Amino acid sequence: MKRNKEIIFGLYGDEQDLLAAVKSAKDRNLEIYDVYSPFPVHGLDPLLGLRESRLHIAGFLYGLTGALIAFLGMSWVFTRDWPIIFGGKPYWSVPAFVPIVFEVTVLLSAIGMTITFFVVSGMGFGVSNETLHDSITDDKFCLAFDKAEADEATVRQVLQESNAEQVHEKMIKA
Amino acid sequence: MIAPVSKIREPLVYGHKTYHQITEDLVAPTEKAPSLSWMLVFIPALVLLVFGVFSIYWTIYVGIGTWNLNKTINWGWDITNFVWWIGIGHAGTLISAILLLFRQKWRTGVNRAAEAMTIFAVMCAGLFPLIHMGRIWDAFYIMPYLNTRGPVWPNFNSPLLWDVFAISTYLIVSLLFWYTGLVPDLATIRDRSAGLRKKIYDFFSLGWTGAAKHWQRWEYLSLILAGLATPLVLSVHTIVSFDFATSVIPGWHTTIFPPYFVAGAVFSGFAMVQTLMLISRKVLNFEQYITLNHIESMNKVILTTGSIVGVAYLTELFISWYSGYIYEQFAFFNRALGPYWWAYFGMMFANVVSPQFFWSGKIRRSVGWTFFLSILINIGMWFERFVIIVSTLARDFLPSSWSFYSPSWVEIGIYLGTFGLFFTMFLLFTRVAPVIAIAEVKHILKTSGDQYVGKDAEIQH
Numbered sequence: 001m002k003r004n005k006e007i008i009f010g011l012y013g014d015e016q017d018l019l020a021a022v023k024s025a026k027d028r029n030l031e032i033y034d035v036y037s038p039f040p041v042h043g044l045d046p047l048l049g050l051r052e053s054r055l056h057i058a059g060f061l062y063g064l065t066g067a068l069i070a071f072l073g074m075s076w077v078f079t080r081d082w083p084i085i086f087g088g089k090p091y092w093s094v095p096a097f098v099p100i101v102f103e104v105t106v107l108l109s110a111i112g113m114t115i116t117f118f119v120v121s122g123m124g125f126g127v128s129n130e131t132l133h134d135s136i137t138d139d140k141f142c143l144a145f146d147k148a149e150a151d152e153a154t155v156r157q158v159l160q161e162s163n164a165e166q167v168h169e170k171m172i173k174a
Numbered sequence: 175m176i177a178p179v180s181k182i183r184e185p186l187v188y189g190h191k192t193y194h195q196i197t198e199d200l201v202a203p204t205e206k207a208p209s210l211s212w213m214l215v216f217i218p219a220l221v222l223l224v225f226g227v228f229s230i231y232w233t234i235y236v237g238i239g240t241w242n243l244n245k246t247i248n249w250g251w252d253i254t255n256f257v258w259w260i261g262i263g264h265a266g267t268l269i270s271a272i273l274l275l276f277r278q279k280w281r282t283g284v285n286r287a288a289e290a291m292t293i294f295a296v297m298c299a300g301l302f303p304l305i306h307m308g309r310i311w312d313a314f315y316i317m318p319y320l321n322t323r324g325p326v327w328p329n330f331n332s333p334l335l336w337d338v339f340a341i342s343t344y345l346i347v348s349l350l351f352w353y354t355g356l357v358p359d360l361a362t363i364r365d366r367s368a369g370l371r372k373k374i375y376d377f378f379s380l381g382w383t384g385a386a387k388h389w390q391r392w393e394y395l396s397l398i399l400a401g402l403a404t405p406l407v408l409s410v411h412t413i414v415s416f417d418f419a420t421s422v423i424p425g426w427h428t429t430i431f432p433p434y435f436v437a438g439a440v441f442s443g444f445a446m447v448q449t450l451m452l453i454s455r456k457v458l459n460f461e462q463y464i465t466l467n468h469i470e471s472m473n474k475v476i477l478t479t480g481s482i483v484g485v486a487y488l489t490e491l492f493i494s495w496y497s498g499y500i501y502e503q504f505a506f507f508n509r510a511l512g513p514y515w516w517a518y519f520g521m522m523f524a525n526v527v528s529p530q531f532f533w534s535g536k537i538r539r540s541v542g543w544t545f546f547l548s549i550l551i552n553i554g555m556w557f558e559r560f561v562i563i564v565s566t567l568a569r570d571f572l573p574s575s576w577s578f579y580s581p582s583w584v585e586i587g588i589y590l591g592t593f594g595l596f597f598t599m600f601l602l603f604t605r606v607a608p609v610i611a612i613a614e615v616k617h618i619l620k621t622s623g624d625q626y627v628g629k630d631a632e633i634q635h
Binding site for chain 1: 192335342350357358362364366380386389390393395406614
């Protein structure tokens, strides 16, 4: 269900402070809305309990599709649709298919995975997702809570205790 | 959670940078009016590009007869330039993909520019086979699709068609890899700008927010694309070498070609990265991000791959003698002492002798030497392709068909035009997007900044 979200968030100047803050929020069983950072912070995923990405499974499936299309396609052309003898070799000369099968596997896997990544992350050309603060893509690490899911007083306490440099609120429209 | 770093490791980011300072420094070239030095390079590049476009127009309008190719020497500057440009592209993928898999932190200073270079170089390369077809308007015949011509299919057993697949895959995968890496940095520019500029960057940054889950997926995607791009880049030049190696021409029909072409590609590509980076770091004030340590690391790669190329040349010579096969022996005798002897010795000197200077640490860390040798290597690697293609074809099976070839102004014009295209694209790129990966440099700051590691380290952790 879509609803307007009232977000309260703290900004930190260092990833270590952010990690400590996330830890203390978890200790108090606060529901974290999201964490934003200017670069990937290692050690954050297990703290937030993020599941491992399944992008590689998707990549494998796209690759497999590519391999099958290339291999079966060439086999069909050279044995059924228009068989031609090249240099006295058999119609179905499988070793010669290897380079193209490989290239199409890589091509489909890469295209498929990249598109999947952007689609499942809600991104794309012309998509404009509201950001909480302009400095998040610069030098600030942001820990955000949804007021509807986390108790505001505890949130403020956590943010203060963990030395958040700034605390702001922002409404994100549904 | 910072991995322990050895104190004696050389820093990769100088100047005690903060995260904010990194943003300021790296975004700066896109926010200022172009400098005089930028204009001084851009205008000649544009002139070359225009001349190249005219030469291509002339080729297509009058026909391929405007080139000096003949019945004996049917591949000349076109395929030489094609192989050369493809080789140039290889360093970008090597830096961004293979060094990512090897967790080499110095890649962050140069990967973005090198990837852009790959894309522009592959575009330049792709031009040559297309116009060499003669009837460029029929170029789409090479794509296998259900058609009303029979259907007539391309020959899937031909290395030339493998090339089509390899190079188009390479271009697309490089573009995806490069753009995915760019998205967070475009968002950085978006959040600093206002008005129309903000709208444009908002469109191209695809709605990036920097959420933890997105970063996790982004890192996954980069890693898997790197895993795919690594065998891909090795396959591309392998397949380019198949154009020659699967033929029955003495001097081409050799099993050493694939590894030797790949090593040569990485060698020439790194030389081009050096040339470009040495200019960029000066013009764009990136000397604290592309440091002498980066330059030295790249010179080590040049030394290694250059030595592999040298060994390959000598192996090739030895095997042609050892084979006892007079036609093979003649092909190599002809390369060294035939009508194109100067190209052969130019290649030997520039590719085998010149990288050996990099055994000296002083030369590896000298900007002047590196620049000079990088240009020399670029010329040498061009000669290598010229030697393989032209000097081999010039002396074919019947002495009555032996011939000589030198390019026409149109062929020279197209080659110069690709330089124009390459530099125009690269210079425009430096104006619209960060040339150094902002997020990735921030990511390594705490393990590679000079306030954390090296002899001036102040902060302990």
